[in-house]
Amino acid sequence: MSLSPALAADLDAGRRKAAACVACHGPDGNSTNPTVPSIAGQVGIYLHWQLLLYRDKRRVDPQMAPIAAALSEADMADLAAFFAAQRPAPPAAAPAAAPDPARADTGRRLAETYHCNDCHGRDFAGREYAPRLRGLSRDYLVAQMRGFKARTRGDLDGAMTQAAQPVADADIEPLADYIGSVK
Amino acid sequence: MRFRTFRFALSLTVVVAFVLATGPLAAQQAPPSWKQGQPKDMESSSLSPIAQPPAPKAPGEIPVDKIKVPSGFKVELWAHGINNARAMTWGDRGTLFVSSRVAGNVYAVIDKGGAREVKTIAKGLNLPNGVAFKDGTLYIAEIHRITKMEGIEGKLDSPPEMKVVYDTLPKDAPHGWKYLAFGPDGKLYFNIGAPCNICVPPDTHANISRVNPDGTGFEYWAHGVRNSVGFDWHPVTKELYFTTHGRDWLGEDVPSDRFDVAAKKGLHFGYPYCHQGDILDPEFGRGRACGEFAAPLLKTGPHVAGNGVEFYTGSMFPSEYKNRAFLAQRGSWNRSQKIGFRVMMVTLRPADVPRYEVFAEGWLQGDQVWGRPVYTRQMKDGSLLIADDYAGAIYRVSYGR
Numbered sequence: 001m002s003l004s005p006a007l008a009a010d011l012d013a014g015r016r017k018a019a020a021c022v023a024c025h026g027p028d029g030n031s032t033n034p035t036v037p038s039i040a041g042q043v044g045i046y047l048h049w050q051l052l053l054y055r056d057k058r059r060v061d062p063q064m065a066p067i068a069a070a071l072s073e074a075d076m077a078d079l080a081a082f083f084a085a086q087r088p089a090p091p092a093a094a095p096a097a098a099p100d101p102a103r104a105d106t107g108r109r110l111a112e113t114y115h116c117n118d119c120h121g122r123d124f125a126g127r128e129y130a131p132r133l134r135g136l137s138r139d140y141l142v143a144q145m146r147g148f149k150a151r152t153r154g155d156l157d158g159a160m161t162q163a164a165q166p167v168a169d170a171d172i173e174p175l176a177d178y179i180g181s182v183k
Numbered sequence: 184m185r186f187r188t189f190r191f192a193l194s195l196t197v198v199v200a201f202v203l204a205t206g207p208l209a210a211q212q213a214p215p216s217w218k219q220g221q222p223k224d225m226e227s228s229s230l231s232p233i234a235q236p237p238a239p240k241a242p243g244e245i246p247v248d249k250i251k252v253p254s255g256f257k258v259e260l261w262a263h264g265i266n267n268a269r270a271m272t273w274g275d276r277g278t279l280f281v282s283s284r285v286a287g288n289v290y291a292v293i294d295k296g297g298a299r300e301v302k303t304i305a306k307g308l309n310l311p312n313g314v315a316f317k318d319g320t321l322y323i324a325e326i327h328r329i330t331k332m333e334g335i336e337g338k339l340d341s342p343p344e345m346k347v348v349y350d351t352l353p354k355d356a357p358h359g360w361k362y363l364a365f366g367p368d369g370k371l372y373f374n375i376g377a378p379c380n381i382c383v384p385p386d387t388h389a390n391i392s393r394v395n396p397d398g399t400g401f402e403y404w405a406h407g408v409r410n411s412v413g414f415d416w417h418p419v420t421k422e423l424y425f426t427t428h429g430r431d432w433l434g435e436d437v438p439s440d441r442f443d444v445a446a447k448k449g450l451h452f453g454y455p456y457c458h459q460g461d462i463l464d465p466e467f468g469r470g471r472a473c474g475e476f477a478a479p480l481l482k483t484g485p486h487v488a489g490n491g492v493e494f495y496t497g498s499m500f501p502s503e504y505k506n507r508a509f510l511a512q513r514g515s516w517n518r519s520q521k522i523g524f525r526v527m528m529v530t531l532r533p534a535d536v537p538r539y540e541v542f543a544e545g546w547l548q549g550d551q552v553w554g555r556p557v558y559t560r561q562m563k564d565g566s567l568l569i570a571d572d573y574a575g576a577i578y579r580v581s582y583g584r
Contacts, residue, residue: 048237049285056307058287077238115214128234156235157285157310158326158356159215166212 010074014082017075021083024063030089034137044084046131049156051076059154088135107178110171114163116179124182138173138180145172213379216357220381221432232516233552235285239266239575246553249545252580255501258543261568261579262292262299268570268577270362270491271560272316274336279560280304280321281570281577282314284360289314289323291339292577299577304335304342310356312412313363313373317396324363324373327354329394349398353378353387358410358428362490367421371396376410381430381455383467389454391425391445407451407476413492413558417531418506422446424480426489426510429458431517438462439482440489442510442529442537450477481537486515487523491558497565500582506531509542511569513555521547526556526569543569543580 018029021039025031029040039047053059054068055076071079111117119130126132133141147153148164149172155161167175213219217232242263250258262268267286271279279292289305305311305323313324321335328350332343348371353359358376366372370393377389391405391414404423414425423445429438438458445452453460453476455467460478463471483489491511495504507528514523524547530538546554555573562568566581 045234045237052237052286056287058307073238080237113210114212115218118214118218127231129232155356158359159217162356163215 009077009081011082011085014078017079018082021079028086029083034139037140038088038135039083040086041088041135042083042132043126043128044080045128046126047083048076048080051080053154053156103174104178104181107174110175111178114167119159124179133179134182136180138176141176141180142172145176216379217431219379220430225432230517230519235267236573239264245574245576247578249548250543250578251545252543256580256582259579260576262301262577264575265290265292265301265577266575267572268575269312269572270314270558271568271570272314273560274316274321275319276336278336278339280314280316282312284310284312284572287311302339304339305345310360312360315363315365315371317365322348322363322371322396324361326356326359326361327352329363329371329373348396349394349401351401360412362412362414364414366393366423367416369396370394372404372414372423374408374411377454380432381464381467383455404448405445405450405452407454409454413490413511415492415494415508418494418496424492424508426483426492427452428488429485433458435518435520436485439485440487441479442481442483442489443477444480452477481529481539483510483527483539484522486518488513488515493559493561495561497561499565509559509567511556511559513557513572514547514552521550521552524552524555526559546571
């Protein structure tokens with residue numbers, strides 16, 4: 001079975017086409033803007049599906065909608081393959097405050113409670129069918145979890161929407177703090 | 184006294200602060216549905232569902248010559264570039280309508296003599312696995328509703344609006360996608376799967392249901408059906424035959440998926456109490472007996488993921504193929520040695536067990552999967568189309584000539 005998301009993807013073409021993406025997603029897809037996800041080293045299949053979700057208006061975002069609408073099938077394959085192949089950088093900005101160990105412990109226990117690692121991998125590195133969460137900003141993670149819980153965040157097969165339903169509102173921020181701090 | 188109250192308030196504050204700092208003691212939640220029911224001793228298993236590719240394969244990446252069929256038959260790549268191609272149904276004027284699941288699309292494939300043109304007629308839908316056609320109207324089943332497009336074949340480039348036929352349906356994603364077909368009684372039949380791997384489902388789930396094409400008269404037809412996404416009616420007896428995906432995490436070789444007949448309304452097929460007709464569920468089977476439930480007509484194999492069911496009614500294939508059922512098996516994930524990824528055929532025999540044999544295989548090469556056959560549909564000339572949702576392609580199997 002091929003692990004390649006984009007079966008005929010062209011990495012060089014992806015690099016050229018990515019020039020427009022890095023304005024928001026950062027160099028090689030390593031974002032420094034907490035509201036924009038880092039996509040360097042993200043699971044390629046996931047990236048490709050997200051572009052399709054944006055294009056088909058199943059995932060709604062005012063910035064991504066016009067961008068995805070203009071992409072061809074080949075563009076999506078090339079871009080997904082390019083960003084999947086980039087090396088994720090450690091967060092550029094130091095955390096504002098030293099992580100609170102008790103809060104981190106809470107987050108770790110919540111991740112177990114809600115079975116986050118079952119799909120996202122033991123170290124949140126992602127798998128073929130679930131995105132990498134390591135390296136995503138806490139703010140982005142909070143926004144996604146709230147969206148999944150409210151059933152407004154586009155979802156390929158409904159799995160994450162379902163997983164988010166039992167998550168207590170008060171648990172979302174500690175979870176995001178923890179996942180966002182995993183090195 | 185005042186002092187003591189203050190001390191009490193202080194200690195309460197400390198306790199509250201401690202609870203806030205360590206977080207609420209949330210109860211352990213259910214794992215994701217694909218992992219639910221996994222026993223402790225399988226916790227380290229690396230088995231997980233096969234990810235759906237986001238794009239169809241190019242024709243050059245589809246090794247049609249690897250598909251083996253019986254002597255005298257031949258296989259060709261009939262259509263490609265159909266992302267996540269699933270169920271197929273014919274329009275009156277010869278348009279092939281093709282569903283998808285996670286791709287969210289419905290397609291129209293037009294045969295232009297030697298080449299096929301593919302149009303996307305609906306997109307952004309909620310796992311629209313079911314398509315059925317009657318009297319000029321295309322019916323589409325998503326997880327939460329059944330809709331229709333009237334006069335679609337004359338409007339493929341500007342499809343009509345999707346009018347709701349029936350939307351009083353559960354919204355659960357796991358096993359919520361539907362197969363959809365017209366029965367001989369003119370009613371629309373579809374499945375509502377169990378919202379889990381293994382659980383006692385609400386009465387509204389784990390069934391095959393039917394509704395009139397105008398949305399009235401909803402009723403359950405069969406119960407205790409975990410996840411059936413394929414059925415057809417026998418050409419002679421007009422009885423409903425269906426496949427069911429069995430539960431996961433019970434072992435490599437159990438339980439078997441099943442092929443059943445629901446000849447009358449109201450039968451219970453055992454889920455979640457009894458699997459494959461003779462194995463009580465280790466958790467939910469206590470105090471039950473398999474004899475309480477309808478036994479499978481045929482055990483089709485563990486984890487094979489039987490989807491499509493279609494009785495052969497054409498005249499192109501040899502005469503012994505008449506009224507045989509083709510079962511398209513999308514293939515396993517919950518088994519270390521992969522199984523399925525093939526089209527089987529079943530010959531029903533009076534007073535004997537059905538004969539069960541391979542019709543087409545080769546999508547699995549060793550441990551490598553390059554395609555997943557998921558539904559079949561006969562062509563007017565009696566040849567058989569096979570949809571592959573992994574390669575995003577449709578093959579045509581023909582005989583002789």
